[in-house]
Amino acid sequence: MSHTQEARRTPVLHLENVTRVHGQGAAEVQALRGVDLKVHPGEFVAVMGPSGSGKSTLLTLAGGLDTPSSGQVLVEGVALGGLNRKKLAQVRRRSVGYVFQDYNLIPALTAAENIALPRELDGLSARAARREALAALEELGIPELADRFPDDMSGGQQQRVAIARALIGDRRLVLADEPTGALDSTTGEAVLAVLRARCDAGAAAMMVTHEARHAAWADRVVFLRDGRMVDESVSQDAASLLVSAATNSMKVDE
Amino acid sequence: MSIRHGLLALLDEGPRYGYQLRTEFEARTGATWPLNVGQVYTTLSRLERDGLVEAAGEDEEGHQFYGVTEAGRAELRAWFDTPVPRTNPPRDELAIKLAMAVTVPGVDVSAVVQGQRRHSIKALQDYTRLKGRALAGPHSSGKGARPGAAPSASNELAWLLVLDQLIFQTEAEIRWLDHCETRLAQQAELQQTRAAEPARDDAAAPAKRGRRLRA
Numbered sequence: 285m286s287h288t289q290e291a292r293r294t295p296v297l298h299l300e301n302v303t304r305v306h307g308q309g310a311a312e313v314q315a316l317r318g319v320d321l322k323v324h325p326g327e328f329v330a331v332m333g334p335s336g337s338g339k340s341t342l343l344t345l346a347g348g349l350d351t352p353s354s355g356q357v358l359v360e361g362v363a364l365g366g367l368n369r370k371k372l373a374q375v376r377r378r379s380v381g382y383v384f385q386d387y388n389l390i391p392a393l394t395a396a397e398n399i400a401l402p403r404e405l406d407g408l409s410a411r412a413a414r415r416e417a418l419a420a421l422e423e424l425g426i427p428e429l430a431d432r433f434p435d436d437m438s439g440g441q442q443q444r445v446a447i448a449r450a451l452i453g454d455r456r457l458v459l460a461d462e463p464t465g466a467l468d469s470t471t472g473e474a475v476l477a478v479l480r481a482r483c484d485a486g487a488a489a490m491m492v493t494h495e496a497r498h499a500a501w502a503d504r505v506v507f508l509r510d511g512r513m514v515d516e517s518v519s520q521d522a523a524s525l526l527v528s529a530a531t532n533s534m535k536v537d538e
Numbered sequence: 539m540s541i542r543h544g545l546l547a548l549l550d551e552g553p554r555y556g557y558q559l560r561t562e563f564e565a566r567t568g569a570t571w572p573l574n575v576g577q578v579y580t581t582l583s584r585l586e587r588d589g590l591v592e593a594a595g596e597d598e599e600g601h602q603f604y605g606v607t608e609a610g611r612a613e614l615r616a617w618f619d620t621p622v623p624r625t626n627p628p629r630d631e632l633a634i635k636l637a638m639a640v641t642v643p644g645v646d647v648s649a650v651v652q653g654q655r656r657h658s659i660k661a662l663q664d665y666t667r668l669k670g671r672a673l674a675g676p677h678s679s680g681k682g683a684r685p686g687a688a689p690s691a692s693n694e695l696a697w698l699l700v701l702d703q704l705i706f707q708t709e710a711e712i713r714w715l716d717h718c719e720t721r722l723a724q725q726a727e728l729q730q731t732r733a734a735e736p737a738r739d740d741a742a743a744p745a746k747r748g749r750r751l752r753a
Contacts, residue, residue, distance in 0.1 A: 332659075334716075473673075480670055496712040497705060500662035501670070507652070517656045519663035 294361045295322040296457045296488035297346055302355035303511075304341050315341040317511040318355070323490055325456070328483040330499035331492045333508035339492040340385075340461060342508065346490060347382045347459045348372050360456060377402045381450030383460035387442045389434040389449075395421065396430040399449040406453070420448035423478055439466035447475055451482060458482060458489040464498055476501040541573065541581050546590060546606055546614045553594040555601035556582060566696035568668075570704065585610065632711065636718060647722055655715045662708045669701045 304316040316338045344350040400413035443466045464472035507515040585591040590610035594603040639645045
């Protein structure tokens with residue numbers, strides 16, 4: 285994608301000079317200090333940084349779960365700050381899929397019911413919502429968990445159900461906080477491949493992680509430090525990589 | 539050395555000629571470590587000298603075939619049965635660079651660390667992209683294997699394992715960089731505290747008196 289093409293499209297997520305201050309006076313903590321970030325359709329962005337750098341704050345602001353102290357957050361061109369509670373809930377439900385670090389599944393609902401819930405709230409029939417939920421479970425390789433309750437699942441299984449819930453209903457923006465923390469390395473990889481495929485199909489995703497191996501599934505990796513974006517790594521084309529890998533190994537052989 | 543044993547492993551499946559060996563070696567390692575035909579023939583002649591392979595005739599096109607000998611098979615088994623030695627770690631340019639950076643005055647070590655981290659993450663992204671393709675579909679995606687190398691499930695698996703190794707190795711490097719950064723920060727803090735201490739001692743006369751009394 286060329287830069288001119290990129291400029292013409294509305295970003296799915298746009299953080300505009302966002303700051304977030306917690307507490308007051310001596311206890312004041314600047315969690316974010318003026319972050320600008322755009323995530324376009326088809327783009328997968330990973331956020332890395334040491335603990336306390338503002339990663340999670342960034343994600344909660346992007347998801348409309350928290351409001352910035354200054355600056356604004358736009359989802360599909362709509363400023364979240366200007367929405368009333370009802371409209372904001374609607375954006376969160378329809379446009380944004382959020383994977384919480386601690387899953388946040390409702391214990392009294394089965395996996396399929398948990399996943400179907402936001403669609404039912406949106407007015408979809410229970411039957412159609414269940415059909416979508418089953419498809420999402422299939423996509424994550426866990427169709428057998430449909431009628432199990434969260435208490436009856438391992439952490440890794442709950443995590444995959446939480447991801448299925450975030451992906452249902454063609455959400456345009458998927459936000460994920462350490463979505464592979466409870467998964468072994470091959471299952472984690474499968475989940476990241478699903479997120480990657482969603483982005484390749486046109487969605488946008490932002491994931492917070494401290495694992496470089498997971499961040500590497502993204503197109504862009506941004507580094508946060510003390511509430512500021514300090515650096516960024518953009519994936520190059522895979523073909524040119526092979527050339528450079530070949531050149532490197534030639535050098536080693538000589 | 540790995541080329542030597544790599545060729546023995548390929549010949550263990552049946553006699554082959556030089557160009558064929560190169561193609562098959564690269565098919566399994568995804569051309570990550572390309573061989574030139576010259577290297578293949580040099581290695582073959584050394585293997586022949588050591589009695590590990592032997593000439594196995596020519597085909598009508600004049601390709602010289604080689605086959606593995608009993609001694610060659612034993613050598614190959616021994617290779618698989620023996621761990622790769624870790625006693626002499628290969629020289630690592632990055633480790634040397636950081637070791638020098640912390641000792642040479644005027645070097646911005648955190649900038650060195652961050653610059654390397656960005657570069658390594660980028661490499662990791664690229665390897666991961668290659669892996670995504672390898673996982674998504676058969677060889678057709680074309681990752682540089684030469685024509686003639688028959689795509690097979692076991693070659694795909696071999697290539698995936700090589701990619702995983704590159705990925706885990708790069709990840710280890712990044713984790714080490716993260717660790718270096720934390721250690722540097724701790725060290726800087728410690729030095730600040732130390733620098734502040736003598737000043738406090740001078741100011742605090744009673745403490746000095748106490749020390750004299752003890753002495």
